[in-house]
Amino acid sequence: MLPYASDLLGAVLQLPGDSSKGILLCRLETKVLQRIGLLFCPPINTTWQYQRGCRSLQDNLESLLMSHDNKDSLVSAKVADHSLYTGFQNNISSDISGDCSLTMNCELFNTDEVAEVIDKLISALRSQFTGVRWSAAKGIGRICSRLSSSMVNDVLSAVLSLCTKLEPYTAWHGACLALAELGRRSLLLPSKLPEVIPVVLRALFYDERSGDHNYGSNVRDAGCYVCWAFARAYHPKDFVDYVVPIASSLVLVSLFDREVSVRRAASAAFQENVGRQGQFPHGIEILTTCDYFSVGNRAHCYLQLSVSVAKFKEYVEPMIDHLVNVRLGHWDDSIRYLAACALGKLYIADPDYMMEIVLPQIINGSIKSTLHNQQGCIFGTGELLCASSSYVINEENLLKIKEIVPAVS
Structure with a gap:
């Protein structure tokens, strides 16, 4: 398909860009764009990606089977597992800035076409249709997994530029979905977290008033999804600087947000962080109090659960x-x-x-x-x-x- 990729891209780009086509055609157009973009990006072994460690179920089971044969092998297995878990982090410090020595020498010949595809996908993050924004976010994640560190940094800057006061709530929602995809695919290095976390915290409390209507519940829900994805993506030592603000924000959203779906999303994200990171202050105690079902009643959250959480001074x-x-x-x-x-x-x-x-x-x-x-x-x-x-x-x-x-x- 590569010989025909340029012609396909030109044909798709000539399609009318108005949203009157409906969600089905807009979503299919976005999917075709990302598939064409993948044709221009050959699969590579991107060694610059963040690696939390070895989390293979097969390796874990093999180490457990070995432990039954010899007690001494249990100690060695733990040491080996720990070295696998932290070995990559010893080679890549938390202040990685895209050093070229960590990037594979893979030349991308169709940079203009790839840039055009990514530009269209970033524009699709502003779409009025949720399905189109979600498809564009996944497409950005797939394409970025085949790019160099410097190009992914440019994509990240473009995504973060959507999170401003001048952008509508649809752009905020699409940007949060894209950030979650980049984090889930280990494409956000720890050095980029100081730029990303403040945006995520603002998204958790996003609320836009327009006439008689209010928008922003989907943005807050997507912000919770980003926190959930980051909990699974990062090693606790790389996430320690952001534990307190994220923990406080998730507690506030799970207790005081107007929408029950957002409160439950924040509770789920808090639970994931407590389990994966293990550093949230009084995480287990709060989790057993503000669980998925307890936060379903708004008055109960404001008048009873808040008093229970207030026992912890933080x-x-x-x-x-x-x-x-x-x-x-x-x-x-x-x-x-x-x-x-x-x-x-x-x-x-x-x-x-x-x-x-x-x-x-x-x-x-x-x-x-x-x-x-x-x-x-x-x-x-x-x-x-x-x-x-x-x-x-x-x-x-x-x-x-x-x-x-x-x-x-």
């Missing part, structure tokens, strides 16, 4: 700050009310922080803010005052509380 302030800065001003009035009630429930977790930092902030929001945030802050102020009946409020805050009713009226 998550108290992130939970309180998220409720104050995000949920009290949410566009859904039921979320605003639940967030205010949750603040009252969480008062006992850190009374000083609530009264000295949070209370002045929500009092100011009750006096002067946007309509949604003002209502949420008024709810929050009332719940916090009820919960802190034994706490002595300073004179300055009392005077500001008196200004709330005149400001509203």
Whole structure:
């Protein structure tokens, strides 16, 4: 098929690019493009790819069978397995920047055609159809598995450029799917994580308001999928710098997201990270509390599960700050009310922080803010005052509380 690949590519590129063709034709066009792109990229042994270690089931079973014959062989098998598991990491440090010495000397003759295919696939990540975006993400992953490190870095930069405030939610969703595919295929080196992780964390809380509708639940779901894929892809020592922010973000999403599907996706991603990475603070305790079925009820998450998680100090302030800065001003009035009630429930977790930092902030929001945030802050102020009946409020805050009713009226 290679002699006809250029003609096929030209024919596909001449097809009309409007979305009026429907999802079926758009998805098939994307699949044809990626298959043509694979024709230009011969399979190679990409030694630059990230390798977590030897995870062959056959090798593991062979080592177990050997252990039954000789107890000493158990020790040697463990040592051998450990050397296989970490041997590649000893050769490739976490600050890999695409050193040419790690890349196979494989010349790509059709670079212009490959670049054109990748450009079309990246454009397809913006498609209004979920199936087209998903197909484009898988195609990018397949083609990048046959490219050099420098070319994959260029593709990664193009994918990350989709995650800006100027791009619609469809571009964010497609970019997250592509990042998950690149990570799942070991094409994201640890040196690229400082660029990728902040984008993933923003995707976990993405929420776009447009008229009477709100978009972003699929973006948050895709962000959870990226966290799930990264948990399976990276060795714990290469992921240790991102454990705390990812753990906190997944807990916040699993407890406070509006959509049940996103809460369950975050819970599944948290479970995968606890099992694969083993470094999440109090991971087992939280996992048994916020499991897949427990997070199904929204009120239960806000009013009961959040109190259980607040027993662990690492998550108290992130939970309180998220409720104050995000949920009290949410566009859904039921979320605003639940967030205010949750603040009252969480008062006992850190009374000083609530009264000295949070209370002045929500009092100011009750006096002067946007309509949604003002209502949420008024709810929050009332719940916090009820919960802190034994706490002595300073004179300055009392005077500001008196200004709330005149400001509203």
